[in-house]
Amino acid sequence: MNRRKFIRQAGTVIGGTLASPYIMPSGLMSMSTTAPMAEHVVFVLFAGGVRQQESVLQQYLAGSQNENVEGNIMYNMLSGAPPNDKIAYGRDDIQNNIIGAIPIDRILQTPLAEQGTLFPEVRFSKGGAGHYNGLSTGVSGNYELSQSLRARPASPTIFEYLRRHAGFKATDTWFVGVDIGGSRPLLNYSEHPDYGRRYGGNFLAPLTTFGAPGMKHFMDFKNYHPETEWEIIREIRGFLNQNFSTEGLEIPHLYNSEEEAYQIREFVRSTFEKVKANNLILPPVNDNRDLKAIGYAVEVLQWFKPKLLVVDLSDIDVCHANFTAYLKNVHRADHGVGFLWREIQRIPEMQNNTIMIVMPEHGRDLAPNPIQDLNMWYAFDHSTGNLNTRRIFSLVVGPGVQGNLRVGSESNPVGDAADIAPTIADIFGIKQQVIDKGLLDPAAMSLFDRI
Amino acid sequence: MQTSGKYFVIAMLIIGSLSMVACRRDVTVFGIDDLTILPINSEKNKPKTSAQYISVLYTNLFQRAIGPNDMLSAQKAIESIGDKQIAYDILVSKYMNDPTLVLPTNEEMRADPETFVRNTYTRFLIRQPTEAELAWMLNYINSRPNVTPELIYFSFATSNEHFHY
Numbered sequence: 001m002n003r004r005k006f007i008r009q010a011g012t013v014i015g016g017t018l019a020s021p022y023i024m025p026s027g028l029m030s031m032s033t034t035a036p037m038a039e040h041v042v043f044v045l046f047a048g049g050v051r052q053q054e055s056v057l058q059q060y061l062a063g064s065q066n067e068n069v070e071g072n073i074m075y076n077m078l079s080g081a082p083p084n085d086k087i088a089y090g091r092d093d094i095q096n097n098i099i100g101a102i103p104i105d106r107i108l109q110t111p112l113a114e115q116g117t118l119f120p121e122v123r124f125s126k127g128g129a130g131h132y133n134g135l136s137t138g139v140s141g142n143y144e145l146s147q148s149l150r151a152r153p154a155s156p157t158i159f160e161y162l163r164r165h166a167g168f169k170a171t172d173t174w175f176v177g178v179d180i181g182g183s184r185p186l187l188n189y190s191e192h193p194d195y196g197r198r199y200g201g202n203f204l205a206p207l208t209t210f211g212a213p214g215m216k217h218f219m220d221f222k223n224y225h226p227e228t229e230w231e232i233i234r235e236i237r238g239f240l241n242q243n244f245s246t247e248g249l250e251i252p253h254l255y256n257s258e259e260e261a262y263q264i265r266e267f268v269r270s271t272f273e274k275v276k277a278n279n280l281i282l283p284p285v286n287d288n289r290d291l292k293a294i295g296y297a298v299e300v301l302q303w304f305k306p307k308l309l310v311v312d313l314s315d316i317d318v319c320h321a322n323f324t325a326y327l328k329n330v331h332r333a334d335h336g337v338g339f340l341w342r343e344i345q346r347i348p349e350m351q352n353n354t355i356m357i358v359m360p361e362h363g364r365d366l367a368p369n370p371i372q373d374l375n376m377w378y379a380f381d382h383s384t385g386n387l388n389t390r391r392i393f394s395l396v397v398g399p400g401v402q403g404n405l406r407v408g409s410e411s412n413p414v415g416d417a418a419d420i421a422p423t424i425a426d427i428f429g430i431k432q433q434v435i436d437k438g439l440l441d442p443a444a445m446s447l448f449d450r451i
Numbered sequence: 452m453q454t455s456g457k458y459f460v461i462a463m464l465i466i467g468s469l470s471m472v473a474c475r476r477d478v479t480v481f482g483i484d485d486l487t488i489l490p491i492n493s494e495k496n497k498p499k500t501s502a503q504y505i506s507v508l509y510t511n512l513f514q515r516a517i518g519p520n521d522m523l524s525a526q527k528a529i530e531s532i533g534d535k536q537i538a539y540d541i542l543v544s545k546y547m548n549d550p551t552l553v554l555p556t557n558e559e560m561r562a563d564p565e566t567f568v569r570n571t572y573t574r575f576l577i578r579q580p581t582e583a584e585l586a587w588m589l590n591y592i593n594s595r596p597n598v599t600p601e602l603i604y605f606s607f608a609t610s611n612e613h614f615h616y
Contacts, residue, residue, distance in 0.1 A: 170534070180530045188533050203533025213527035221544035224602075232598055236606035239587060244492055244612035251614045252498075253536035261537050268532075268541060 034429040037400045040354040043310045047333035048317030049382045051364040052391045056120045065377045073331045076108045076338025089327040107338035116397025117405040122415035129382045129389035134361025141421030141440040153190040155439045158421040159201030165430040170256040172307040173201035176297045180205045200254045206296030283339035290315040294336040298343045305349045323377040355398030363389045418444035495615040514553040555600045575607040
């Protein structure tokens, strides 16, 4: 065999191997599936609209309040020295009555930007910079410009793509919302006729489930025996449902199996016990809602080890009226993300096998509104048409992700807010199937294809 | 004279035509129309809102109306869990722990299971059971000593039919 023929034949074998279908864990097989890059993905929607100036640009007060103090208040995620003056983003110094004077200790010795790849200038390229638009775009990869607020996304969410094309079960996919406001409970599946509730992800708003409403109506719910009492309930209910078999008329469930439903009920029961015993997993500093939501997200991770968990944070949005509180919550969101990454590495099934993605749902205005806080610092909204609201970043970290890499710059933005859904599909090996459906925004593509 | 004769002819014509009509034989054609036989519960095709469901559920279980604050917090709790079957299962499980729940005793159910079944259908599904449903339920109760009114109430309360109106 001559050399040219050998290379040609070897190339055919290698090409055939690369093109051969990957059999998904569910047994589904397709020519367009490929081996997953990781077994788990955690996607953080960060965290109510953050300005580039106080995040990746690390301008602290210099980019907003005309004060010459710069520095990095997100040192778990980003590389860079913290501010050395006018510290107002940390914990309150109660003894000396100074708000935010004590910065929170870093959790990660190596910032995530050094462990992974940072896209510092991503664009929220279409539509108004509203929270629902941002969250919906994040989970669906489509801006849905005509979407109303109290409606499910019109395009499939990543939960539906994964359940339908990768064969994931319901408890493999979770959306942990910081609360039930802003139509968050509608983001776990779309209205698309080919997808929808049949492929929806599980949703949990833990601060409500385990807060006052849940304590009143869920806590200490009766513990029926799974093999005797529940069996009777299943049989009688099955008979009743069989006699009410009009298509589609059912309590809107998510096709969790009986075993999955049992696991969810037990998770709720177990978590209430932890709440009562003050034994929840929480970040070292947990003095806002976002950090508590992250603690509950870790509880979900520990219990279910899901393939995909999306958690959204929103306390940064106080920036509409209080810039100091905004700085504190940006600092805390970074603390929460660092804690989340540390806890993922403490779960044996997820350690070194999880890719985490962090992306703000949108930015905020360049110019302030007239509202001043106790420090006389001005607040910022997120207004339709303001170009600064379109400036966001994306951070990807985990196995197979190149470390210490920055892709793009202010003069050369790389990435779009609609990229995350195809990126997650790429990680789980179903990118081509998702693209072929033609339901993503035209600008959307896997971040791995942008490197 | 000519005029009266003319009237006479006209009158005779009218009487003649009336008598012809009156003498026509009625022909009745009997036929069979197509009729779709629907289940007894087929008119329940609208899902209840969470407020409607919780309100009806609470009334059925406690025989009194839920207060507005409890209603609001129950709605929030339900909204916080994505799978509504699981959320309602937990809610009903919680209500089953409430000592003010109005529930027949096991002895009452077993003393007259037919009345219990009929009352349960009426309470939760606003209708009487069909003969087939009644037979199935009576057989189920009589053949399983572990079946309790609580488990039957739970099943009815969280059934698809109870969620629709």
